[in-house]
Amino acid sequence: MSGHSKWHNIQRRKGKQDAVRGQLFTKLSKDIYQAAREGGGNPDTNFRLKTAIERARANNLPAENIARTIAKATGTLEGVTYEELLYEGFGPHGVALLIEIVTDNRNRTAADVRHIFRKRGGSLGESGSVAWMFQRQGQITVTKDGIDGEELMMAAIDAGAEDVVERSDDYLIVTQPDQFVAVRQAIEDAGIAYEEAELTYEAATKLELSEEAMDEVYDLVEALEEYDDVQTVYTNVLFPEDDEDD
Structure with missing residues (x-):
């Protein structure tokens, strides 16, 4: 996810x-x-x-x-201007990473993120080096408590959802980015509350790593997430929860 x-x-x-x-x-x-x-x-x-x-x-x-x-x-107060950026890079063991950035100083952020990568056995990549491995999609999560699964699926699919995946505790609704708002609205109109709704990146194929290798990837991702300008980190690592959900 x-x-x-x-x-x-x-x-x-x-x-x-x-x-x-x-x-x-x-x-x-x-x-x-x-x-x-x-x-x-x-x-x-x-x-x-x-x-x-x-x-x-x-x-x-x-x-x-x-x-x-x-x-x-909205311009009613003076303040810094932020911009959104998407960084691409490689972590230990060839892991691909996409990093969503919001910064008021792209030069500072680029230098800092490059340092984080290098210190932990990775490298910041060029534009296009990693993004092709990921798909942009909408994901909406609905917990199973009191939910009629058939009603949810009908509402989502009729509104343009690509898939509705039943998992152990919830349903995952997957959409194309341009259908995300319509599907979310249809779910709301059906009186169904969702736990989370977001546009995200999902790796088309995923890597399985050993526990030792996973620890090295965790270290890099944790360091990136602790950096103020990083909003979200995506990887192509296969996590145990992914395997369980399939």
């Missing part, structure tokens, strides 16, 4: 709780900023902003931070 969910349960090193919390707030604020800048400051008409605000509230980002960030993005 999406990169951030892959690494969500990685245990952070002791003593980093406050730093990690601050980095998370920074990333949440950047996500809100970019969504508001592109689609406007009204979450009722800007789904990306609505989702970003919901995620920020779920992680206890203060309401005043949210309001201030939206104001900056």
